[in-house]
Amino acid sequence: MTNETIEDTTEKPAEVADDDVRILAFLCNWCSYAGADLAGVSRMQYPPNVRDIRVMCTGTISPYFVLKAFQEGIDGVLIAGCHIGDCHYGKGNYATAKRFRVLEDLLTSIGVDPRRIRLEWVSAAEGAKFQQVITDFTEQVRQAGRSPLGRKGGGQA
Amino acid sequence: MREELAAAIREALEDGAAAAVFLTGEDGTAEPRVARDPSDAAIEKVATGDERYPMAGFVMMLSPLLEGGIAVAGRECDRRMFVELAKHGQVDPDRIRFIGIPCSQELADACGCDHPCPPDSIVACAAGPAQARLVEEATSEDAAERFAFWMDSFSRCIKCMGCRNVCPMCYCKECALDNLELVGPESAPPDIPIFHLIRAVDMADHCVDCGMCEAICPAEIPLRSLYRQAREVVKEAFGYEPGVNPDEKSPIEKLGEVSDLAGMEEGFRTT
Numbered sequence: 001m002t003n004e005t006i007e008d009t010t011e012k013p014a015e016v017a018d019d020d021v022r023i024l025a026f027l028c029n030w031c032s033y034a035g036a037d038l039a040g041v042s043r044m045q046y047p048p049n050v051r052d053i054r055v056m057c058t059g060t061i062s063p064y065f066v067l068k069a070f071q072e073g074i075d076g077v078l079i080a081g082c083h084i085g086d087c088h089y090g091k092g093n094y095a096t097a098k099r100f101r102v103l104e105d106l107l108t109s110i111g112v113d114p115r116r117i118r119l120e121w122v123s124a125a126e127g128a129k130f131q132q133v134i135t136d137f138t139e140q141v142r143q144a145g146r147s148p149l150g151r152k153g154g155g156q157a
Numbered sequence: 158m159r160e161e162l163a164a165a166i167r168e169a170l171e172d173g174a175a176a177a178v179f180l181t182g183e184d185g186t187a188e189p190r191v192a193r194d195p196s197d198a199a200i201e202k203v204a205t206g207d208e209r210y211p212m213a214g215f216v217m218m219l220s221p222l223l224e225g226g227i228a229v230a231g232r233e234c235d236r237r238m239f240v241e242l243a244k245h246g247q248v249d250p251d252r253i254r255f256i257g258i259p260c261s262q263e264l265a266d267a268c269g270c271d272h273p274c275p276p277d278s279i280v281a282c283a284a285g286p287a288q289a290r291l292v293e294e295a296t297s298e299d300a301a302e303r304f305a306f307w308m309d310s311f312s313r314c315i316k317c318m319g320c321r322n323v324c325p326m327c328y329c330k331e332c333a334l335d336n337l338e339l340v341g342p343e344s345a346p347p348d349i350p351i352f353h354l355i356r357a358v359d360m361a362d363h364c365v366d367c368g369m370c371e372a373i374c375p376a377e378i379p380l381r382s383l384y385r386q387a388r389e390v391v392k393e394a395f396g397y398e399p400g401v402n403p404d405e406k407s408p409i410e411k412l413g414e415v416s417d418l419a420g421m422e423e424g425f426r427t428t
Contacts, residue, residue: 063358064339071351084415091412098395098409101421102361105390106354110295110383111304148304149350 006065009051010072016049021075021141025052025134026061030088031123032080038127046131047138050078057081059092063103066117073150076116076141080133083121093121115144158205158258161279162230165256166203170195174254175225178216180204189215203230207264211369213238214325217247230256233275234367237400238325241365244403247328260284268368269381289366291382307383311349313376320356320370320380326363326399333359353383361387362407365400394421 009024016022027033033054039046055061058081066077079100087093100119108114118140120133166177170192180187181199187208190199212231216239220227229235236255243250257275259282265273269290274282294306321327321334333339333355340352364384371381391397395408395417408417 064333064355067351067354067358068339071348084418094412094415094418095409097418097421098413101394102387102390102409103358105394106357106361106387108300109303109386109390110307110350110354110357111297111300111302113300148308 005053006068007072009053010069010074011051013048013051019146021049021138021144021146022073023050023076023078023138023141024069024074025050025078025080026058026065027052027054028058028081028093029054029056031082031086031121032130034124035080035122035126035130038124039130040127042127044127044131046134049138049141050134057087057089057092058096059087059089059094061096061099063099066103070116070147070149073147075147076118076137076144078118078120078133078137080120080122080130083123086121086123112149113144115140116147158280159201159203162203162205162256162258163200165279166192166200166228166230167195169226169228169254169256172254173226174228175223176219177228177230178212178219179230179256180208180210180212182208191219205258207261207267209234209264209367209369209372211235211238211323211325211367213242213248214323214328216253217242217325217328220248220252226252226254228254228256230258231275232258232260233272234270234365234400236275237272237365238367240403241326241363241400242328244406245328250403270366270368289385291385292379295379295382295386307353308349310378311353312346313378314346314349314352315376316345316347316352317375319373319375323369323373325367325369326360326365353378353380357383357387360384361391362397362409363399364388 012022027036058079061079069077081093081096084093104114104117107117118137122130122133166179170177177192179190181190181202182188182204187204187210189210192200212229212235216227216229236257239248239253242248257278259278259280260273262284265284265287269287271286271289273284295303297303341348366385368381371379374380397408
């Protein structure tokens with residue numbers, strides 16, 4: 001995956017209001033992307049604020065990618081992958097869990113609202129959970145407001 | 158202390174070390190020197206004041222050019238750099254003979270350093286540990302205040318790359334800060350906060366808290382506080398501190414076991 005993908009994804013979806021939040025979701029190919037697909041084919045409704053990037057495993061997500069997303073003006077970043085123990089590469093999501101913990105705590109310590117970043121485990125069978133996660137997270141990021149991190153941002157920390 | 162230090166360096170060279178690396182000069186004007194002969198006059202001028210230099214970075218650069226052992230006179234933070242670099246295969250610990258210089262109490266206090274004494278110090282170390290502090294603004298209870306403080310600090314950055322270049326832990330041949338996709342090349346004040354946070358993320362499980370980055374920063378960005386916070390995150394989450402135990406690998410660099418994730422968050426339970 002290249003950073004161009006992140007930049008392409010930071011464009012505001014047409015159906016989202018100008019002052020509404022934009023969210024980037026990194027979805028693992030095997031579980032969460034399939035879970036999103038299941039939500040889609042089941043016609044479950046969820047907010048249109050989320051753009052997603054499919055990755056082969058959440059373990060491939062460098063913290064740099066999350067920082068880059070914020071730098072591009074994204075207001076919230078969701079990482080969703082297989083449940084612990086279900087990773088199709090064995091332990092890929094162990095790396096995700098640990099990196100996420102460091103990134104989340106580091107961002108919090110410099111004063112970034114921790115509501116802007118979230119890690120969830122969504123399996124391929126959990127379409128309803130995917131819908132719930134997106135709905136909850138969008139609401140959570142809305143409460144945090146537009147992100148002040150990016151050059152295109154502006155609002156409250 | 159100068160006599161003991163010079164004697165230790167001579168002894169190492171006589172014992173068969175191919176080279177000795179140490180600082181020479183008076184307080185505040187020290188420069189690194191390499192001596193290969195125990196009769197080298199520079200050894201008598203070895204510095205014993207409060208001057209500091211990232212010795213491990215220097216040795217890392219030097220070691221491929223030399224054969225055999227290298228004696229290094231350094232402080233406890235220098236020793237920790239070697240421990241951490243050896244873990245990452247950047248220096249061969251069997252080639253390094255470390256000569257420990259104790260820090261003075263004044264230096265320990267100025268650095269806010271809780272480890273001023275090397276374990277194998279050449280003379281008795283009188284300094285007691287000082288409290289590792291953060292700059293006051295970074296400890297504000299109000300997240301928005303902290304964020305404003307850091308963004309204000311980062312905005313002074315002139316992208317001189319001094320923090321990276323002086324850092325002994327920044328040994329990567331390809332640096333994320335040079336990646337034009339991550340950090341845009343078009344402006345001298347770099348993209349903030351990504352420029353500083355990329356380094357902070359990497360420092361979390363690498364930084365040995367030598368503080369050279371903050372000492373060298375021309376914009377006086379309190380980098381040491383930033384990386385101390387990052388170190389604290391890793392220490393709190395995994396109980397890991399870089400540079401301390403040569404046999405313990407960073408928990409972030411290995412996949413580990415599911416038990417390592419215990420207690421991190423409820424959602425990580427396996428079923």
